[in-house]
Amino acid sequence: MAEISVDSVFSVADGVSAMGEIATTSGVDVLKKFGSAVQVAGDAVKPFLPLIAVVTVTITEIIRIYDTAQHNKRMCGAMHDRVIMAQAAIKLLERRQKENEERFKQQNYYESFLKFVALLKKIRDFLQDVSQLKGFKKFKEASAVESMFNKLSAEFDSTMNMLHFAVAISTEDQQQLDREAVTKDLEDIKDYLNNIEGGITTMDHKISSVLEEISIIKDKVAANTSADKLSRTYEIPPEELHDPVDRRPNDARDKDITRKSYRFQDVAVKKFALPDKKTDDGLKVAKELTILKSLQEGQRIIKFYGTSVVDGARVMVFEWAEKGSLKDYYEATKPEDFPWELKLKLALDVCRGIAFLHETKYLHHDIRCQNVLLTDDFVAKLANFKLSRGFNDKSTAIKIFDHLPWLAPEKLRVLGKEDKERVPYTQKCEIYSYGLLLWELGHQKIPFKGMSPSQIEAHVLADKRESFYWELGPFQQGYTKIVRDAWQGEPRLRPTISELFLELNKLQQTFFPTTRTPNFKPATPPATEISALTLDSPALGDTYRNAEDHRKSVSLNLPSADLPPEFEFELFVPVEEIIPLDEGITAHREGNKEKAWKCFEAHAKLDNPQAIYWKGYYLWEGYVVAKNRKEAAQLFKQAADDGIADAQLRYAFCMVNSEGIKFDKEQFMHYLILSADNGNPSARYNLADVYLNGKLGIPKNEREGVRYLRLAALKDQPKAREMLKALKAKGVDVGDLDDL
Known part of the structure; x- marks a missing residue:
C-alpha cells in the first residue's frame, strides 16, 4: 500500500467554529449582568447562572446568523423559532428561581442543562454553515443537510422535555412544515448553484474554492501593516505595455483612461495617485490593490492585472471594456x-x-x-x-x-x-x-x-x-x-x-x-x-416577507504528537464534578492528564462532540487509561459525523495500518475529503498528495490536487508551500503563489 504522510494531524480546523466572523457579546459581559443575582440566589441556583449567560450569548449569535443568512433562510427560520421559544423558557426560569430551587438541586437536571448548552452551540454552528456557501460546502450531499436538521430538531425537542421547559414541542403539522421548508431551501440552493456561475461555482456546478481563497487573503490583508509586502507582486514592467496595433475612436475615454496592449490582449490603463507607502493612505491603496488582485477569478468583476508606469505616470492596468x-x-x-x-x-x-x-x-x-x-x-x-x-x-x-x-x-x-x-x-x-x-x-x-x-x-x-x-x-x-x-x-x-x-x-x-x-x-x-x-400604490404580488415568516511528516501510522486543536471558550462554572471543556484542554497542555481525562469523559457522556473527540484521542494514545484503539475509532467516527474536522481526519487515518481496524478506501477518502472541506490544513495537504500522486489507487487529478494544496498553503501549511513551488518549477499551473 502506498504511503501517505500525515503532517500536523492535530492542527486547528478552520471550519469547526465559524463564529469568528460574527460580532458577539462577550460572555464575561453577560455574566456580569447576573452578578447581583448570584448574591441573592440560593446555593443550588448558582451553578446555573453562568450557564444561562452562555445560553444568552449563543441565542444572540443564532439570531444574528438568521438575520444575515444568505441561503436556506426558511431552514434557518425554523431553527430560529425553536431557539426563540427556548429563550422565553430561560427567561421564565430566571424569574422563578425560588419556585425551581428543588429542580436546581438535581444533578441530572444540571447535566441536562449542560447538554442544552452544547446543543445550542451545535445549532449555531449548523446554521452558520448552511446560511453561507462557504459553510454549506462542508455537506457533500443535500441529504446530509436534511439529516442534520432533523437530528438537531429531534435533540432540541428531547432536551426541552428533559428540562421541563414549557415550550410548544413540534407537532406533526409543524414537522411537515419544517420538511417542506428544508425541501424548498435545498431546491433553491440547487437551482442557484446550477445557474449562478460567475466564479462562484465550477464548471460542474460545485462551490468554487476560490471563494475561500479570497476570504483567507482578505483576512491577511486586513491584518497586514506593510504596504511593501502587500503590493510588491503586482508590478507590470512598462515595456510589456504597448500601443494597440489598431486605432479606435474610444482608445482614450478621458484624460485618465487609455487602451493599451498587454500580452496580446486589450487592457485599460488608468492613472492613479500612489501615496507614500509608509503613510496610512499608502497602506490603504496597497490594500485596495491586493483586494482587486484577489477578485480576478470573479467572472463578472472587471479583471485587475497590476500597476505600472506609462509616460512617467503611475497607472493601474485593467481588463478593457470596449463598450464603456x-x-x-x-x-x-x-x-x-x-x-x-x-x-x-x-x-x-x-x-x-x-x-x-x-x-x-x-x-x-x-x-x-x-x-x-x-x-x-x-x-x-x-x-x-x-x-x-x-x-x-x-x-x-x-x-x-x-x-x-x-x-x-x-x-x-x-x-x-x-x-x-x-x-x-x-x-x-x-x-x-x-x-x-x-x-x-x-x-x-x-x-x-x-x-x-x-x-x-x-x-x-x-x-x-x-x-x-x-x-x-x-x-x-x-x-x-x-x-x-x-x-x-x-x-x-x-x-x-x-x-x-x-x-x-x-x-x-x-x-x-x-x-x-x-x-x-x-x-x-x-x-x-x-x-x-409608485411605492404608494399597492405592491405587485407577495414580497419576500415570507422569508422571515498539525508538525512533522510520518508514515501512515498516526503520530503521537501532543499538540491539540483549539476549541471555543466555554463560559460556565459547573459543579465540581464537571469542569469546563476548555479547562480540561488547558490541563492537557499543562501535563495534567488525569484532570483532563475526567473532563473529557464527563462531557463526552453529555454528547459533546468535541469532548467525544478528545476522549477518543486519549484512548488512542493511551493517556491515563489503557489504549483502546477500536473504541477510539468509534468515538472519532461519532465526532466526525458531528462535523469535527480533526475527528474526520483522525477517523480516516484510523483505517490505515491500524491493527484490528479494516481499511476501507471509500470511507477513507470520504472522511479525508470531509475534513479537508471542513478547513483542516493537514487534511487538505494529504488529500492533495493523494490526487497529485495517485496514491491508494486513486486516479490522479492535478486540478483538484492543486486546489487543495493552495488552500493548505494559504493556512500556512509549510509542506503545501514546498510542494506548490516544486510543481511550479516543473511547469504545472499552480496559479499565483505571491499571496500564499
Missing part, C-alpha cells in the same frame, strides 16, 4: 434598440458580480450603472472598487452626492451625524442600491433626476420611490416586483442577493429561455397596458 460603462451605453442607445431581453441579461450579470462579492465577504459600496462596464460581447462587469470594504471593515467618510440617489434610507437617515449615530453599511444597503440600478437600467436614466439632494433625502425617507413608466405586461410585472422588493424601506424585508438572482433567473427562463448574444433581433415580452406605478 452601462450608463454610457444606455444614454447612447434608444429604448427600442435596448430590449428587455438584453437588459435582463445584463441585470443578471451585475447580480452575479454582487453575489461573488458577497460570497467572499466584500461589499462594493457604490452599486449603479456608472460602475458597471460592458465588454464587446455584452458581458456586464462590476468596476470601481475604490470604496469597497470587507463586511466588518469600517466605511470611509466620503462625499456621497454622486451616488446619493442609490443610497439606502437607513444610510440617508444618519447623513452628517456623529460616528456614534451612524449605522453600518450592510448587504441590505447593497440590495437597495441594486434595486435602484434595476430601475435605472429599465428606464435608461438616473433615478430622481432633477431632484436636489435634500429633495431626494426627504422623498426617500418619506418611504417614496421612483415611478415606473413602462408597458405593464407579465414580464414587466415580474421585473417591477423584484425592484420593489429590493428597495423596501425596512432592511430585513429586502431579499438576499441569491433570492434576487433566483427571481431574475426565473424571469429569464420564462420569457427568454434561449441564451443569445445581443447581435440578434430580440423578442419583446407581451404587454397589456401602460402604467405609472
Whole structure:
C-alpha cells in the first residue's frame, strides 16, 4: 500500500467554529449582568447562572446568523423559532428561581442543562454553515443537510422535555412544515448553484474554492501593516505595455483612461495617485490593490492585472471594456434598440458580480450603472472598487452626492451625524442600491433626476420611490416586483442577493429561455397596458416577507504528537464534578492528564462532540487509561459525523495500518475529503498528495490536487508551500503563489 504522510494531524480546523466572523457579546459581559443575582440566589441556583449567560450569548449569535443568512433562510427560520421559544423558557426560569430551587438541586437536571448548552452551540454552528456557501460546502450531499436538521430538531425537542421547559414541542403539522421548508431551501440552493456561475461555482456546478481563497487573503490583508509586502507582486514592467496595433475612436475615454496592449490582449490603463507607502493612505491603496488582485477569478468583476508606469505616470492596468460603462451605453442607445431581453441579461450579470462579492465577504459600496462596464460581447462587469470594504471593515467618510440617489434610507437617515449615530453599511444597503440600478437600467436614466439632494433625502425617507413608466405586461410585472422588493424601506424585508438572482433567473427562463448574444433581433415580452406605478400604490404580488415568516511528516501510522486543536471558550462554572471543556484542554497542555481525562469523559457522556473527540484521542494514545484503539475509532467516527474536522481526519487515518481496524478506501477518502472541506490544513495537504500522486489507487487529478494544496498553503501549511513551488518549477499551473 502506498504511503501517505500525515503532517500536523492535530492542527486547528478552520471550519469547526465559524463564529469568528460574527460580532458577539462577550460572555464575561453577560455574566456580569447576573452578578447581583448570584448574591441573592440560593446555593443550588448558582451553578446555573453562568450557564444561562452562555445560553444568552449563543441565542444572540443564532439570531444574528438568521438575520444575515444568505441561503436556506426558511431552514434557518425554523431553527430560529425553536431557539426563540427556548429563550422565553430561560427567561421564565430566571424569574422563578425560588419556585425551581428543588429542580436546581438535581444533578441530572444540571447535566441536562449542560447538554442544552452544547446543543445550542451545535445549532449555531449548523446554521452558520448552511446560511453561507462557504459553510454549506462542508455537506457533500443535500441529504446530509436534511439529516442534520432533523437530528438537531429531534435533540432540541428531547432536551426541552428533559428540562421541563414549557415550550410548544413540534407537532406533526409543524414537522411537515419544517420538511417542506428544508425541501424548498435545498431546491433553491440547487437551482442557484446550477445557474449562478460567475466564479462562484465550477464548471460542474460545485462551490468554487476560490471563494475561500479570497476570504483567507482578505483576512491577511486586513491584518497586514506593510504596504511593501502587500503590493510588491503586482508590478507590470512598462515595456510589456504597448500601443494597440489598431486605432479606435474610444482608445482614450478621458484624460485618465487609455487602451493599451498587454500580452496580446486589450487592457485599460488608468492613472492613479500612489501615496507614500509608509503613510496610512499608502497602506490603504496597497490594500485596495491586493483586494482587486484577489477578485480576478470573479467572472463578472472587471479583471485587475497590476500597476505600472506609462509616460512617467503611475497607472493601474485593467481588463478593457470596449463598450464603456452601462450608463454610457444606455444614454447612447434608444429604448427600442435596448430590449428587455438584453437588459435582463445584463441585470443578471451585475447580480452575479454582487453575489461573488458577497460570497467572499466584500461589499462594493457604490452599486449603479456608472460602475458597471460592458465588454464587446455584452458581458456586464462590476468596476470601481475604490470604496469597497470587507463586511466588518469600517466605511470611509466620503462625499456621497454622486451616488446619493442609490443610497439606502437607513444610510440617508444618519447623513452628517456623529460616528456614534451612524449605522453600518450592510448587504441590505447593497440590495437597495441594486434595486435602484434595476430601475435605472429599465428606464435608461438616473433615478430622481432633477431632484436636489435634500429633495431626494426627504422623498426617500418619506418611504417614496421612483415611478415606473413602462408597458405593464407579465414580464414587466415580474421585473417591477423584484425592484420593489429590493428597495423596501425596512432592511430585513429586502431579499438576499441569491433570492434576487433566483427571481431574475426565473424571469429569464420564462420569457427568454434561449441564451443569445445581443447581435440578434430580440423578442419583446407581451404587454397589456401602460402604467405609472409608485411605492404608494399597492405592491405587485407577495414580497419576500415570507422569508422571515498539525508538525512533522510520518508514515501512515498516526503520530503521537501532543499538540491539540483549539476549541471555543466555554463560559460556565459547573459543579465540581464537571469542569469546563476548555479547562480540561488547558490541563492537557499543562501535563495534567488525569484532570483532563475526567473532563473529557464527563462531557463526552453529555454528547459533546468535541469532548467525544478528545476522549477518543486519549484512548488512542493511551493517556491515563489503557489504549483502546477500536473504541477510539468509534468515538472519532461519532465526532466526525458531528462535523469535527480533526475527528474526520483522525477517523480516516484510523483505517490505515491500524491493527484490528479494516481499511476501507471509500470511507477513507470520504472522511479525508470531509475534513479537508471542513478547513483542516493537514487534511487538505494529504488529500492533495493523494490526487497529485495517485496514491491508494486513486486516479490522479492535478486540478483538484492543486486546489487543495493552495488552500493548505494559504493556512500556512509549510509542506503545501514546498510542494506548490516544486510543481511550479516543473511547469504545472499552480496559479499565483505571491499571496500564499
